[in-house]
Structures are given as C-alpha cells and as structure tokens.
Amino acid sequence: MADVAVLGAGSWGTTFAKALADGGSSTVLWARRAEAAREIDQSRRNTRYLPGIDLPASLHATADIREALAGASQVYLAVPSQHLRQVLRDHGEAIAPEAPVVSLMKGVEAGTRLRMSEVIAEELRIDAGRIAVVSGPNLALEIAQEQPTAAVVSSSSPETARDVARRARNDYFHSFINNDVVGTEFGGVLKNLVAVAIGIVDGVGYGENTKASIMTRGLSEVTDFAVAFGAERETMRGLAGLGDLIATCGSPLSRNFTAGRLLGMGYSRTDVIARMEQTAEGLASVEPVAQLAEQRGVRMPILEQVRLVLDGAMDPRDIAPHLTTDDEPIEE
Numbered sequence: 001m002a003d004v005a006v007l008g009a010g011s012w013g014t015t016f017a018k019a020l021a022d023g024g025s026s027t028v029l030w031a032r033r034a035e036a037a038r039e040i041d042q043s044r045r046n047t048r049y050l051p052g053i054d055l056p057a058s059l060h061a062t063a064d065i066r067e068a069l070a071g072a073s074q075v076y077l078a079v080p081s082q083h084l085r086q087v088l089r090d091h092g093e094a095i096a097p098e099a100p101v102v103s104l105m106k107g108v109e110a111g112t113r114l115r116m117s118e119v120i121a122e123e124l125r126i127d128a129g130r131i132a133v134v135s136g137p138n139l140a141l142e143i144a145q146e147q148p149t150a151a152v153v154s155s156s157s158p159e160t161a162r163d164v165a166r167r168a169r170n171d172y173f174h175s176f177i178n179n180d181v182v183g184t185e186f187g188g189v190l191k192n193l194v195a196v197a198i199g200i201v202d203g204v205g206y207g208e209n210t211k212a213s214i215m216t217r218g219l220s221e222v223t224d225f226a227v228a229f230g231a232e233r234e235t236m237r238g239l240a241g242l243g244d245l246i247a248t249c250g251s252p253l254s255r256n257f258t259a260g261r262l263l264g265m266g267y268s269r270t271d272v273i274a275r276m277e278q279t280a281e282g283l284a285s286v287e288p289v290a291q292l293a294e295q296r297g298v299r300m301p302i303l304e305q306v307r308l309v310l311d312g313a314m315d316p317r318d319i320a321p322h323l324t325t326d327d328e329p330i331e332e
C-alpha cells in the first residue's frame with residue numbers, strides 16, 4: 001500500500017508521481033494501459049511521454065485503479081479534463097474517506113463549464129475543504145529533468161493545502177500555498193488559451209512585439225475573467241497566473257503553444273487535433289470559457305479571436321491584441 005496515488009500516467013501524472021516519490025512518499029501511479037504500467041514498473045521509464053527520464057524505484061505503477069487507490073492517504077488526479085468525471089464516477093468510491101483529492105489538471109468541462117475542483121465535489125460529494133488544486137509554471141519534461149520549479153497548492157482549507165504542499169515538494173520542486181481556488185484553477189485554464197494565441201502568431205511568423213502585446217493583454221483579459229468569478233487579482237500575478245503564462249507561452253514544450261502554432265501555419269482544427277499526440281486542454285476549453293465570459297459580461301478579445309481561428313472564420317494573420325472591430329481607443 002502506497003502513501004499517495006496519482007491517477008493518469010501521461011506526461012504530467014508521471015512527472016508529478018516522480019516528484020512525490022523523490023520527496024519521500026511511497027507513490028503508486030495508475031496507468032490506463034497495462035503496457036504503460038508495466039514499462040514504468042519494470043523498466044522505470046515512460047518512453048511515450050517522458051523520453052530519457054529515469055523514474056525512481058519508490059514509484060510503483062499499476063493498471064488496476066482499485067489497487068492504486070487502496071489505502072492512499074492523498075489522491076492526485078492527472079487525466080484529461082474531459083474524462084475526469086467518468087473516472088470518478090466509475091472508481092470514486094474506492095478513494096479513502098478522509099484523503100485529500102488534488103486536481104493537477106488545467107481544463108474546464110465542456111458541457112457543464114465546471115472547473116475540475118467543482119467536478120470533483122459534484123461526483124464525489126465531498127466537502128470543498130478536502131479538495132486541493134495544484135498549478136503554476138510546470139512544463140512536465142523540465143520538472144522530470146529535475147530543473148528547479150515552483151507551484152502553488154490551493155484549497156479552501158489551509159490544513160489541506162499544507163498537507164498536500166508538504167508531500168508535493170523535494171529538492172527541485174517547491175510548493176507554495178494559497179486559498180484562492182478559483183484564481184489558481186482559472187489561471188491554469190486561461191493561460192492555455194493565451195498560449196494557443198501566442199502559438200498562432202508564432203506559426204504565422206510574427207515576432208516578439210506581437211507576442212508580448214498578446215501576452216500582456218492576455219493577462220489583463222485572464223485577470224478580468226477570473227476576478228469576475230471571485231478570484232483575487234493578486235493570484236493572477238502569481239505562479240498560477242503570470243508565472244504559468246510566461247512558461248507556457250514561451251516554450252515549444254507547451255502542447256497548447258504547439259497546437260496554436262499549427263493553426264497559425266494554416267492547419268484546420270481537425271488536422272491539429274489529429275496531429276497532437278498529447279493533451280492540449282486549451283482546445284476543449286475555448287468554448288466553455290467563452291460561454292462563461294459571455295454570461296458574466298467579460299470582454300475577452302483574444303479568446304474571441306482564438307475561437308474564430310479555430311472555427312476557420314478568421315485568418316490567423318489577422319489575430320491581434322485587440323478586436324479588429326474596435327474603432328475607438330480604449331483604456332489600457
């Protein structure tokens with residue numbers, strides 16, 4: 001029986017499981033595919049998602065989710081956001097009654113427009129104080145290579161945030177804490193959308209001025225959105241907001257940036273999805289976030305343009321840090 005369980009053996013689940021194991025926790029990782037579990041367990045590698053990375057001996061992997069969950073005192077979730085609900089519906093009752101449940105994911109559920117912590121609360125019917133989210137500038141491969149990185153653990157319960165942050169740290173990974181779950185979670189979701197926009201302009205061939213303009217206006221847009229839903233403005237200047245925006249928008253390791261780049265090069269949404277081998281959460285979050293913004297009356301010109309490019313209704317060359325229909329100057 002392991003101390004902690006991680007569900008999802010893609011790039012982030014595997015990396016986070018390694019970080020937990022390197023921090024001293026005996027860790028079990030659930031992989032959906034039996035071959036993946038076997039490779040991790042026996043060869044200490046996950047070649048599909050983390051080529052060249054050696055995994056620690058204290059990390060055990062299994063394709064049996066019930067075995068993974070048995071007795072785990074903390075459960076970390078790292079499956080694609082659109083599939084979380086089904087995983088919890090099928091196996092949630094195997095989670096130990098007091099165990100904190102931690103979302104590592106950065107998406108919004110398409111039909112319901114719910115954040116992952118809300119999906120967890122709804123499916124498991126547990127108190128919000130047992131739920132935490134982790135976010136920050138956390139490109140998986142860099143962390144798997146043990147490059148120094150920080151993240152923030154957020155929970156409405158300070159005790160839960162602390163318990164999780166104590167486990168989720170080691171020599172190369174440091175967890176801060178906060179209690180702004182809405183801001184921390186939306187920071188991770190929304191920077192993906194800005195990263196798609198930055199990828200688009202990169203694919204078109206525009207340079208640093210365009211990217212910096214879109215990143216800066218993007219942060220303002222992300223902040224307005226998150227604050228409209230109850231987030232603290234300060235959170236958006238922290239690791240889960242600005243920090244993650246910088247990392248994701250500036251790195252070819254980002255799948256959202258990569259998806260945007262393909263759109264900028266002229267590929268259609270269908271072609272991009274077909275070419276992506278890993279999860280680019282931003283693509284599925286555009287629509288629900290746009291609907292949430294409309295509901296609250298938040299103006300999101302960059303998101304709106306990403307949506308138009310994805311729908312094939314806008315030439316990627318025309319994407320700009322404002323709406324092209326703005327004729328009067330507006331306040332920065």
Ligand SMILES: NC(=O)C1=CN([C@@H]2O[C@H](COP(=O)(O)OP(=O)(O)OC[C@H]3O[C@@H](n4cnc5c(N)ncnc54)[C@H](O)[C@@H]3O)[C@@H](O)[C@H]2O)C=CC1
Nearest residue numbers: 009010011012013078079083105106138139140278279281
């Ligand atoms: N990779 C990264 O650098 C980071 C990713 N994240 C977030 O972590 C979450 C997971 O992403 P990654 O691990 O990067 O994705 P990935 O594409 O690398 O791996 C996804 C994993 O989920 C599994 N999976 C696919 N469909 C499933 C289903 N129906 N049920 C259960 N499992 C299924 C796949 O087999 C795979 O193991 C996303 O929300 C992402 O935004 C957060 C921080 C960093």
Ligand SMILES: O=C(CO)COP(=O)(O)O
Nearest residue numbers: 136137138139254255256
């Ligand atoms: O969330 C991430 C970095 O913090 C990973 O970004 P991508 O999902 O775009 O690869």
